[in-house]
Amino acid sequence: MDILIVLENKSGSIHRMSLEALAAGQKLASELNLSLSILAMGKNGGDLANDVSNFKADEILLLENPILDNYSSDGYSFAFTSILGQEKPKYLFMGHTYMVRDFLPRVSAKLQIPFISDVIQFNVDNDAPVFTKQVFNAKLAADIVSNSHGTTLVSFQSAAYQSDQVESGSAEIRTISIDMDASVIKTQSEEPFKEEAGGIDLTNAEIIVSIGRGIGKEENLSIVNTLVDALGAELGSSRPIVDSGWLEPSRQIGSSGQNVAPKMYLALGISGAIQHVVGMKGSKNIVAVNKDPEAPIFEIADYGIVGDILEIIPKLSEAIQAAKN
Amino acid sequence: MKIGVLIKQVPGGDSPLRVSSDHSWIDETSVNFETNESDSYALEEGLQLREKKGEGEVVVISMGPDGRTQKIIKEALSKGANRCIHIVEDNARETDPLQTAIIFAKALKNERFDLILSGLQSLDLGMGQTGVILGELLGMSIATLVMATELTNESIRVKRELESGWFQWVTLPLPACLSIQSGLNQPRYPSLKGIMGAKKKEIKPLSKSELFDGNEHQSITRVYSIQKAKQTEMISGDVNQQISRLVDVMKTEIKVL
Ligand SMILES: Cc1cc2nc3c(=O)[nH]c(=O)nc-3n(C[C@H](O)[C@H](O)[C@H](O)COP(=O)(O)OP(=O)(O)OC[C@H]3O[C@@H](n4cnc5c(N)ncnc54)[C@H](O)[C@@H]3O)c2cc1C
Numbered sequence: 397m398d399i400l401i402v403l404e405n406k407s408g409s410i411h412r413m414s415l416e417a418l419a420a421g422q423k424l425a426s427e428l429n430l431s432l433s434i435l436a437m438g439k440n441g442g443d444l445a446n447d448v449s450n451f452k453a454d455e456i457l458l459l460e461n462p463i464l465d466n467y468s469s470d471g472y473s474f475a476f477t478s479i480l481g482q483e484k485p486k487y488l489f490m491g492h493t494y495m496v497r498d499f500l501p502r503v504s505a506k507l508q509i510p511f512i513s514d515v516i517q518f519n520v521d522n523d524a525p526v527f528t529k530q531v532f533n534a535k536l537a538a539d540i541v542s543n544s545h546g547t548t549l550v551s552f553q554s555a556a557y558q559s560d561q562v563e564s565g566s567a568e569i570r571t572i573s574i575d576m577d578a579s580v581i582k583t584q585s586e587e588p589f590k591e592e593a594g595g596i597d598l599t600n601a602e603i604i605v606s607i608g609r610g611i612g613k614e615e616n617l618s619i620v621n622t623l624v625d626a627l628g629a630e631l632g633s634s635r636p637i638v639d640s641g642w643l644e645p646s647r648q649i650g651s652s653g654q655n656v657a658p659k660m661y662l663a664l665g666i667s668g669a670i671q672h673v674v675g676m677k678g679s680k681n682i683v684a685v686n687k688d689p690e691a692p693i694f695e696i697a698d699y700g701i702v703g704d705i706l707e708i709i710p711k712l713s714e715a716i717q718a719a720k721n
Numbered sequence: 722m723k724i725g726v727l728i729k730q731v732p733g734g735d736s737p738l739r740v741s742s743d744h745s746w747i748d749e750t751s752v753n754f755e756t757n758e759s760d761s762y763a764l765e766e767g768l769q770l771r772e773k774k775g776e777g778e779v780v781v782i783s784m785g786p787d788g789r790t791q792k793i794i795k796e797a798l799s800k801g802a803n804r805c806i807h808i809v810e811d812n813a814r815e816t817d818p819l820q821t822a823i824i825f826a827k828a829l830k831n832e833r834f835d836l837i838l839s840g841l842q843s844l845d846l847g848m849g850q851t852g853v854i855l856g857e858l859l860g861m862s863i864a865t866l867v868m869a870t871e872l873t874n875e876s877i878r879v880k881r882e883l884e885s886g887w888f889q890w891v892t893l894p895l896p897a898c899l900s901i902q903s904g905l906n907q908p909r910y911p912s913l914k915g916i917m918g919a920k921k922k923e924i925k926p927l928s929k930s931e932l933f934d935g936n937e938h939q940s941i942t943r944v945y946s947i948q949k950a951k952q953t954e955m956i957s958g959d960v961n962q963q964i965s966r967l968v969d970v971m972k973t974e975i976k977v978l
């Protein structure tokens with residue numbers, strides 16, 4: 397087996413990022429003429445297997461085992477170690493999801509094989525893939541090669557490859573099994589829950605003024621509020637502002653906060669880390685102000701200003717008020 | 722209660738980042754190193770767990786070159802860590818989290834920690850793996866993305882962050898290894914007394930080359946700046962010109978004024 401794509405089971409359906417990993421896998425398979433298998437597992441794994449049976453692959457594997465019906469790091473790291481031992485793929489591709497972050501490094505440790513995580517693309521060089529990932533908080537990129545004699549584990553960043561590019565085809569389902577005992581699970585998981593609802597809903601806001609660590613101090617938030625009022629906007633923020641306790645958690649935008657798509661998103665002193673960007677990249681117009689001309693936020697902005705927000709925010713509030721009168 | 726905390730030195734947010742001339746890493750000459758963000762939260766959690774328990778020690782562990790590693794170690798000792806293990810290396814370019822964790826596992830094997838805390842992810846490499854791999858190599862129970870902890874005698878109950886606003890409590894038997902997500906506490910500042918006291922605390926140096934088995938499982942072949950994908954209108958001029966153009970854009974192009 398050359399490439400194995402494992403579908404992440406999100407309560408009985410396929411995680412969006414698994415299809416993105418499949419698109420990446422199909423691309424590598426066609427460039428290097430490699431075989432590709434897709435593995436479905438977890439609760440109602442059979443449904444997941446059927447859902448991908450119209451995609452281009454050499455085979456679909458189905459692993460049904462009640463111990464794996466609910467995700468646990470112990471269970472999954474054990475199961476993956478067995479599967480890789482049996483099937484011996486050269487590459488395992490998955491999405492860089494919270495679940496993959498949680499258990500896949502343990503498989504790397506158990507099998508002493510590399511895990512190249514959070515990859516944004518690959519290129520083939522000398523008949524082998526060279527993987528690219530962002531480093532230094534997305535300010536630079538690094539090319540990484542695997543030195544593994546066994547499997548190389550790879551996870552892809554959200555939207556690195558597009559799920560609508562998955563090629564169709566057909567493949568047969570092969571059932572596999574592993575030896576596994578419930579005693580491998582040492583931890584006890586409770587039911588997942590959401591924090592009390594309430595707080596501010598930013599999803600319908602027309603204009604969002606979003607503030608990042610560039611604001612420097614909690615006291616400086618007052619100048620932002622003036623701008624928010626002048627624009628009739630909602631106030632949003634990056635995670636560090638919430639982590640510091642300066643704004644309530646419902647203001648946070650990003651992978652662990654809200655997903656927004658306003659008409660205008662004004663990013664002030666926000667660097668543009670992927671976990672923030674996934675929550676706001678659907679905005680119609682992105683305006684970024686940052687003192688660092690190389691801040692990654694400028695890569696997704698429609699309009700950019702290199703400058704000091706502490707100077708620009710008050711002046712901008714005044715100019716907007718003047719323009720409105 | 723014996724708690725180990727991994728803390729890494731990474732470029733501070735305001736440091737200039739220039740790719741080195743051979744494209745192998747960055748040029749570190751004018752970089753100001755700080756404690757990795759989530760590692761500061763991990764250290765604070767370790768200190769608070771020791772304080773709640775009323776006994777025990779917090780040992781910080783860092784691998785890196787002399788000067789910058791000493792700087793963050795001293796800060797951790799000033800905040801209240803009891804002692805430190807410094808794995809000294811000359812070449813600071815770590816690219817393989819498995820190898821890094823193997824080195825830590827060898828260095829820490831005889832410490833028999835009840836708890837090891839690491840940050841979720843380093844700012845420079847951003848692998849999100851080193852602490853998790855270390856826990857596995859030492860045979861500890863493991864949880865990641867931890868947002869709260871509750872310690873009992875034999876076990877620790879932790880609140881984990883899941884995707885899109887979901888959380889989950891998980892109970893792990895000790896010894897346990899946790900990767901800490903930013904925001905679960907408010908990291909303290911060193912006190913004057915802490916700074917004075919830190920001078921007497923033990924810093925145990927170990928040499929990386931003696932722990933390194935020579936295996937690099939993945940290697941960085943090139944570091945470079947990312948090409949811009951989107952057409953961004955960069956608004957230039959002095960501040961007043963920038964603002965008047967931006968207001969104009971809001972009025973006539975985005976149409977929000
Ligand atoms: C699993 C996980 C989930 C996460 N979830 C989220 C999430 O939901 N939302 C989120 O936002 N982050 C999230 N993060 C954190 C994310 O990776 C970044 O650390 C965070 O987004 C950075 O916030 P920031 O841009 O405000 O701060 P920084 O990265 O520190 O950037 C500050 C920026 O301000 C600029 N600046 C400084 N001073 C000034 C000034 N005076 N004028 C102008 N510009 C200035 C700097 O040049 C810099 O670009 C998550 C991380 C992980 C690992």
Ligand SMILES: Nc1ncnc2c1ncn2[C@@H]1O[C@H](COP(=O)(O)O)[C@@H](O)[C@H]1O
Nearest residue numbers: 727728784839840842843848849850851
């Ligand atoms: N050289 C190092 N010294 C100390 N801790 C480290 C080092 N490298 C990684 N870590 C720890 O492992 C975590 C995850 O790092 P990474 O796998 O590089 O994202 C960091 O947040 C640190 O807690």
